[in-house]
Amino acid sequence: MAESRQMKKILVTGAVGQIGSELTLELRRRYGADNVVATGRKTAPSDELKNSGPFYFIDVAKKESVVEVIEKHGIDSIVHMAAILSAVGEKNPQLAWDVNINGLYNILEIARERELARVIVPSSIAVFGPETPRDNTPNETVLKPRTMYGVTKVAGELLGDYYFRRFGVDVRGLRYPGIVSHETLPGGGTTDYAVAIYYEAVKNRKYTCFVREDTRLPMMYMPDCIKSTIDLAEAPLDNLKHHCDFNVGAMSFSAGELAASIRKHYPDFEVTYEPDFRQAIADSWPSSLDDTAAREEWGWQPAFDLDAMTKDMLENLERKHREGKF
DSSP states (O other), X not given: OOOOOOOOSEEEETTTSHHHHHHHHHHHHHHOGGGEEEEESSSOOOHHHHHTSOEEEOOTXXXXXXXXXXXXXXXXXXXXXXXXOHHHHHHOHHHHHIIIIIHHHHHHHHHHHHTOSEEEXXXXXXXXXXXXXXXXXXXXXXXXXXXXXXXXXXXXXXXXXXXXXXXXXXXXXEEEOEEEOSSSOOXXXXXXXXXXXXXXXXXXXXXXXXXXXXXXXXXXXHHHHHHHHHHHHHSOXXXXXXXXXXXXXXXXXXXXXXXXXXXTTOTTOEEEEOOOTHXXXXXXXXXXXXXXXXXHHHOOOOOOOHXXXXXXXXXXXXXXXXXXXX
16 A cells, blocks of 8 residues: 655656646745756747746656656656647547557656655546536546547556556546636647637637537636645545546536626627537536545635636736737
8 A cells, every 4th residue: 555655856747738837837836946847748848937947858658758857856756747638639549649648657657666655647527428427427437438538548547546556656636627727828628619718808809619609518727727736646645535536626617608707808709609520529528527526535625616717817818918928
């Protein structure tokens, strides 16, 4: 059985991504800039990320490139954010498998071999499929996804749980819903419309949405996403009955309800709906989540609902637009 040990020196893979970039900065605020090492595969980091602490380019599918950074910095914990997301994964399923499965296997093997204190491996609502109950989706339920991204996330949950039971590696993960942020643009997910709509509302007062108006999905504002990840990472191991598959909820809304929330600020905002291939992916996912396990086992509690998120998003994006940042 794994022992709960403190995280002191943390490696973040996928640190240039939508979630990883903001999570890395918060971890540096908490643990110290030099104690959180950021890594990416190809995309250049922002100046803020690059200047706030160590950064390296690595390929998680090549184990030696990860080991080199771990040895150099005496890493004891890994927050494994590197992944190919749903929409991009459908265009290149072979790449999604290589990064999401082979990369994760390398991370878990490194953790086993070096007896690391902690590995955090996010999962996603993409693990669910058409056979899954859509409303208030249980933590334990049918997992038959229709995307390569979803397939890799189901395998990742099972692999993480296996490494915990078989080798005592303290692996933890939570199923992210759609994530909304004003800091970093999304990276090829099916829920990207829930970010793009705010940018277009501020810039053009109109938006063409790639899912139907009645498409309802679980969503979360980035501050809650960061909080949930760190809350789980820091939770006492003895409190956890689950490990790699926690549902986490914050809000659920349709594309039409999101537009209506924005119209409370911009009454002239116009949205048209032109569903594309991502509609089928969205239709295979839950409309809401039962996250009782996360609330009971590590005290999960979100802070933002739809209107609070909209207000904060628009205030921040209006400022950025005035400053000419998009």
